[in-house]
Amino acid sequence: xxxxxxxxxxxxxxxxxxxxxxxxxxxxxxxxxxxxxxxxxxxxxxxxxxxxxxxxxxxxxxxxxxxxxxxxxxxxxxxxxxxxxxxxxxxxxxxxxxxxxxxxxxxxxxxxxxxxxxxxxxxxxxxxxxxxxxxxxxxxxxxxxxxxxxxxxxxxxxxxxxxxxxxxxxxxxxxxxxxxxxxxx
Amino acid sequence: xxxxxxxxxxxxxxxxxxxxxxxxxxxxxxxxxxxxxxxxxxxxxxxxxxxxxxxxxxxxxxxxxxxxxxxxxxxxxxxxxxxxxxxxxxxxxxxxxxxxxxxxxxxxxxxxxxxxxxxxxxxxxxxxxxxxxxxxxxxxxxxxxxxxxxxxxxxxxxxxxxxxxxxxxxxxxxxxxxxxxxxxxxxxxxxxxxxxxxxxxxxxxxxxxxxxxxxxxxxxxxxxxxxxxxxxxxxxxxxxxxxxxxxxxxxxxxxxxxxxxxxxxxxxxxxxxxxxxxxxxxxxxxxxxxxxxxxxxxxxxxxxxxxxxxxxxxxxxxxxxxxxxxxxxxxxxxxxxxxxxxxxxxxxxxxxxxxxxxxxxxxxxxxxxxxxxxxxxxxxxxxxxxxxxxxxxxxxxxxxxxxxxxxxxxxxxxxxxxxxxxxxxxxxxxxxxxxxxxxxxxxxxxxxxxxxxxxxxxxxxxxxxxxxxxxxxx
Numbered sequence: 001x002x003x004x005x006x007x008x009x010x011x012x013x014x015x016x017x018x019x020x021x022x023x024x025x026x027x028x029x030x031x032x033x034x035x036x037x038x039x040x041x042x043x044x045x046x047x048x049x050x051x052x053x054x055x056x057x058x059x060x061x062x063x064x065x066x067x068x069x070x071x072x073x074x075x076x077x078x079x080x081x082x083x084x085x086x087x088x089x090x091x092x093x094x095x096x097x098x099x100x101x102x103x104x105x106x107x108x109x110x111x112x113x114x115x116x117x118x119x120x121x122x123x124x125x126x127x128x129x130x131x132x133x134x135x136x137x138x139x140x141x142x143x144x145x146x147x148x149x150x151x152x153x154x155x156x157x158x159x160x161x162x163x164x165x166x167x168x169x170x171x172x173x174x175x176x177x178x179x180x181x182x183x184x185x
Numbered sequence: 186x187x188x189x190x191x192x193x194x195x196x197x198x199x200x201x202x203x204x205x206x207x208x209x210x211x212x213x214x215x216x217x218x219x220x221x222x223x224x225x226x227x228x229x230x231x232x233x234x235x236x237x238x239x240x241x242x243x244x245x246x247x248x249x250x251x252x253x254x255x256x257x258x259x260x261x262x263x264x265x266x267x268x269x270x271x272x273x274x275x276x277x278x279x280x281x282x283x284x285x286x287x288x289x290x291x292x293x294x295x296x297x298x299x300x301x302x303x304x305x306x307x308x309x310x311x312x313x314x315x316x317x318x319x320x321x322x323x324x325x326x327x328x329x330x331x332x333x334x335x336x337x338x339x340x341x342x343x344x345x346x347x348x349x350x351x352x353x354x355x356x357x358x359x360x361x362x363x364x365x366x367x368x369x370x371x372x373x374x375x376x377x378x379x380x381x382x383x384x385x386x387x388x389x390x391x392x393x394x395x396x397x398x399x400x401x402x403x404x405x406x407x408x409x410x411x412x413x414x415x416x417x418x419x420x421x422x423x424x425x426x427x428x429x430x431x432x433x434x435x436x437x438x439x440x441x442x443x444x445x446x447x448x449x450x451x452x453x454x455x456x457x458x459x460x461x462x463x464x465x466x467x468x469x470x471x472x473x474x475x476x477x478x479x480x481x482x483x484x485x486x487x488x489x490x491x492x493x494x495x496x497x498x499x500x501x502x503x504x505x506x507x508x509x510x511x512x513x514x515x516x517x518x519x520x521x522x523x524x525x526x527x528x529x530x531x532x533x534x535x536x537x538x539x540x541x542x543x544x545x546x547x548x549x550x551x552x553x554x555x556x557x558x559x560x561x562x563x564x565x566x567x568x569x570x571x572x573x574x575x576x577x578x579x580x581x582x583x584x585x586x587x588x589x590x591x592x593x594x595x596x597x598x599x600x601x602x603x604x605x606x607x608x609x610x611x612x613x614x615x616x617x618x619x620x621x622x623x624x625x626x627x628x629x630x631x632x633x634x635x636x637x638x639x640x641x642x643x644x645x646x647x648x649x650x651x652x653x654x655x656x657x658x659x
Contacts, residue, residue: 123218130222138225146229154240161215166243175240182236182287 021048022056023071025064030056036082037074042133061131066124073113073137080106110136114144119160228254228295231261233284253293257281259300267333274304282310285317293321302330302342302364312345319353326357330364331386335411341366341388346373362387369393375400380426383408391416398422409435417441450490456482456500459489469495476502479527483543487515494519499526499621505536509574513546521581522552526621529559529593535568537595541602544577551581553603556621557589557596563633564641565593571602582607588620592638597645604649613650615642616659 019035021044038044047057059067080102114122122141129137149157158165167175176183218226227235235254239246260266262280263273277300296318300307311328318326330342343366357376363385376382379401387394391414398404399422406429409418413436420442427444431451440452440459447464449471456477461467470493474482477500486496496517529537544550585603590596604610617638618624626633642658650656 123215126218126222130219138222142222142226143229145226149226149230149238150234154237157238158241163215163241163245165241167240172240175246182233 023067024056024058025062025067026060027064029064029067031064031067031071033071033074034078037071037078040074040077040134040136041070042135044132059132062128063124065121066128069113069117069121069125070128070132070134070137073110073140074134076109077106077136110140111144114141224254228256231258236284236287253288253291254295254297255284255288255293256295256297257284257299258297270301271303271332274300274306278307278310281314285314288317288321291321293318293323295325295327296321296323297325297327297329297361299327299329301332302340303332303338305340308342311342312348315345316348319348319350322353322356324356325359327361328363328365329361329385332364335364335386338364341386343368346370361385367393367397369397373397373400375402377401378403380404381406384410384412386411389414391418394418395420398424402426405429407431409433411435450493456485458485461490462488464490465492467493469493469497471497473499474501476500476504478504478506479540480506480508480543483546484513487513487517487546491515491517492519493517495522495524496520497524497526500528503528503533504530505533505539507536507539509539509542515546517547518549520547520550522554523547523550524554524556526556527558527589528621529557529562531559531561534559534561534565534593535595537562537593538569538571538574538598538602541571541574541599544579544603548579549581550579552584552586553582554586555588555599556619557587557591558619558621559589560591560625560627560633562589562591562593562596564591564637565595568593568595569598570594571598571605574602577606579603579607581609583609583611585610585612586614586616588616588618590615590617590638590642591633592641597641600642601645601649604646610651610654612655612657613646614657614659615639615646617642618659 020032021035021038023031023033023044025031035048038048044057062070083102114125117125122144126138126141126145129141148160152160154165157163165172215223227238230238257277257280259270259273259277263270263276265273281298296314298311298314307330311330315326315328328342328344332338341364344362346369355377357379359381360376360379361383363383364387365384366388368389373396375397377400380403382401382404385408389412394412394414395418398407398420402422402424403426404424405426407424407427408429408431410431410433415436415438417439418432418435418437418441419439422443424442424444425446427442428446428448430442430444430447430449432440433451433453435454437454437457439457440461442461443463444461445463445465447461447467449469450461450464450467451471452459453473454475456474459472467490470486470490472482472486479500482498482500486493486498490496527537527540582603585600585607587596587600600613600615604613617635624633639658646656
């Protein structure tokens, strides 16, 4: 329960004392995200520090549905980071169950986020994470793609990812022989 | 030869048709991802599967042969649990050797070995693998040999400096060394192109470490964790590119770095003198200390980190002294944002207000966050009043946030003092919930008196706060 006094209705730029950043997707949609979350993107961080955020930041390489996911990720991780800053069980000299559990939950959340995406959306998210330089998101999405590749034969991988095999049968055989150590199990 | 090249080109053209999705946007095909992103993806595959990607298409083959990255993670290679890893050391050695043999004579940009160093059998092979890295022009070398229960083991892997020549030393850009022993030869001149270094649980003398670090003049990122030097760490060499420094859980008596570009400093450990006085551009400092007197810490930080802009300080076992004295002429002249975690002993409940005197050293502060901990604070009506402290102006303070507000007199007086002396104040938030740690209430009954604390906050401050200040009590 909050008792409020003073000016109601924060300015568009500040919500509950938190600075917000406006982003514009490639298809012209406007999105808002907290500055703390935007800091997770090295690119955005530089733009904010350079002072260029007054009229919103255009992102011609990121579509609306992808930007939505990016913002979800950043807000979630920014909140988790703020929370862990005030976690006492992160005591010097020991690692606690609390922090381990918290980061495990965050990992689960990341996996859920990427698992729910179509291949199309996943690749878009990878490109966006790379462009915006969001290391954690790039890592999580790339991990998902690697997981999709694990344990599959080259043919299966080609099928899933639409890779055209431009080797002749002889060439492929020769390479299999050359890399026999990689194909022996 | 020419024929081959032409026919390859033609094939790639056909391979690169444009797939269009239903809504007319081209679907990004795997091969259109930026190359370093593709590397990131495949480097998460076990080494054999990574190698297998070379036959997916000619494009993939080029990528593989141009720059293989070899990552050997004990648990992944042996397909076992971490707890069982020690039984599979021989298998690991065998697998790594098999792969490395296939890369003989090739450039291997990245080599990562992650295995528990609990078997001296590994020494000979690790030496071979380091030699391989040196001859394969490796830029990024990781030897993560720290066992899960590392405190149970005394022996470290002795880093084979004798296998390094000037060429291989200058190629290294990124290193992680965990559970290694470093004894550089006397004429060792550091790693001139090393940009990122993470050292963990090393056996090294402080002189040797200081010498090595002083000569890594291109270092950008440095993390030192669980290295017990039991001595000073004074790095005199100018590390003018160092941006990030993190020292964690090391037994040190002093830290000093000459890092004029340092932007972020993180420290966890005992309260020791920290000298980063050359770091005039220090933006962020995150300091967590085991045990210390609050006032002593602030005095020490005023000397060591005078230019910091954002400071977060947590003293896990904090003591407060009963003194107003703040005749220190030094100031944190760039400090804009201060985040404090105030842990209150039962015996210090009446000393809370004395902590406010540090604000004399932060004349330009804009945002202040204080997170209180300690159930003894609840409605504790002891301690001095703000009139005893006197006046002090905080002309730039706009934002104040308190959590763990338990209506202790010290907390109320602290708030009132700040509010009365901050003409630019825009926003005050008082949270009766404890954010810094789990709320403890050993008295049973209906629990902590949240409502009473909220009432006190509202009544005390409603009068003192000007109309235009946004005030929120949770």
